[in-house]
Amino acid sequence: MRVALERPTVRVVGEERTVLEVRDAHFAYVRSRPVVRGVTIHASPGEVTMILGTSGSGKTTLLKLCKGLLVPQRGDVRVLGDEVAAPRRGRLDPRVAYIPQQLGLVRSLSAMENALVGALARVGTLPSLLRLMPEPEVRRARELLGRLGIGHKAEEPVHALSGGERQRVAIARALMQDPRVLLADEFISDLDPLTGAEIMSLVRDAAGEGVAVVMTTHEMDVVREHADHVVVLREGETSLDAHGVPDARAITEALRR
Ligand SMILES: Nc1ncnc2c1ncn2[C@@H]1O[C@H](COP(=O)(O)OP(=O)(O)OP(=O)(O)O)[C@@H](O)[C@H]1O
Ligand SMILES: [Mg+2]
CATH class of the missing domain: 3.40.50.300 (P-loop containing nucleotide triphosphate hydrolases)
Structure with a gap:
């Protein structure tokens, strides 16, 4: 219909x-x-x-x-x-950014590192993340986490975040993909x-x-x-x-x- x-x-x-x-x-x-x-x-x-x-x-x-x-x-x-x-x-x-029901975040990595996963396709490098990521990407991820209200948790591992905070990290990772x-x-x-x-x-x-x-x-x-x-x-x-x-x-x- x-x-x-x-x-x-x-x-x-x-x-x-x-x-x-x-x-x-x-x-x-x-x-x-x-x-x-x-x-x-x-x-x-x-x-x-x-x-x-x-x-x-x-x-x-x-x-x-x-x-x-x-x-x-x-x-x-x-x-x-x-x-x-x-x-x-x-x-x-x-x-196409995809947030699965279980969010698909890496629990042992920080909010920041998870957000940076969204930039991998652009940067074209495999994890090890933070240290290998170009500074503009790191700056952008930091800004994004701030805008999503979890800038203060950027360095926290995902397993230490609440459900709502994880959701914000998942959005940050998705938006980092443009x-x-x-x-x-x-x-x-x-x-x-x-x-x-x-x-x-x-x-x-x-x-x-x-x-x-x-x-x-x-x-x-x-x-x-x-x-x-x-x-x-x-x-x-x-x-x-x-x-x-x-x-x-x-x-x-x-x-x-
Ligand atoms: N990997 C799989 N192998 C075989 N059957 C599957 C698989 N994944 C889902 N199905 C079947 O496909 C049908 C649709 O599943 P799907 O997960 O797309 O439903 P859904 O609408 O998302 O349900 P829910 O609201 O419970 O999440 C279901 O009957 C399910 O059992
Ligand atoms: Mg379903």
Whole structure:
């Protein structure tokens, strides 16, 4: 079902309208049981797209297809026209930042070192980080951590940080990539409402700078407040694709098995 709702989609003047294009994507881990079935999604710069769906509906699988960690068996996923599943020079497209549900931070490294991981594609060097990183990158990571409210924890190892602080480090690492697309899987589900709201405002800031944000969530309040575009998956198929103010009834209906 495709419906147009009230809030107009954010339009970024002079930018491409679609940064991320998922076209008729199909994926099955086991041949007999497809979990993403003909999904088509367009995500635009400046827009927060929220993917909803009951557990097992294929949200995480879809995000992995968007990052190129999984390759669709039919259809394709493109970022600015390039197929993401065709790694260039053997690596995944750095224009797509992916924050997995478990955040994927290196717990023994500091907040700063984790943020600098986001610069690796640009710098082209393997860890050992801090000492090998060009000074401008280190300065930028420091600024970013400051802007995200954890400058004072920059040297702390990630294992000593709270959930909300780790989330901020994950955003810092993602933004250090200069992404055009930011994918985040159940990003704020473990946070208290206040911290969740703060983190969402940081995500909105990233969108405000022209990033296409695509995130999964189960939190209807977050959807109501922050979504520009809502996609609901039901058993791997799109049951709703709506721009603007999400209509709670339409969403509930689309979620229903
Ligand atoms: N590595 C895997 N191998 C086989 N099947 C898998 C694998 N990962 C996921 N699946 C199956 O694919 C389906 C979709 O999983 P997925 O993780 O994409 O769902 P989800 O919508 O993210 O669920 P949740 O809300 O619980 O995170 C599920 O039935 C799951 O069991
Ligand atoms: Mg999931």
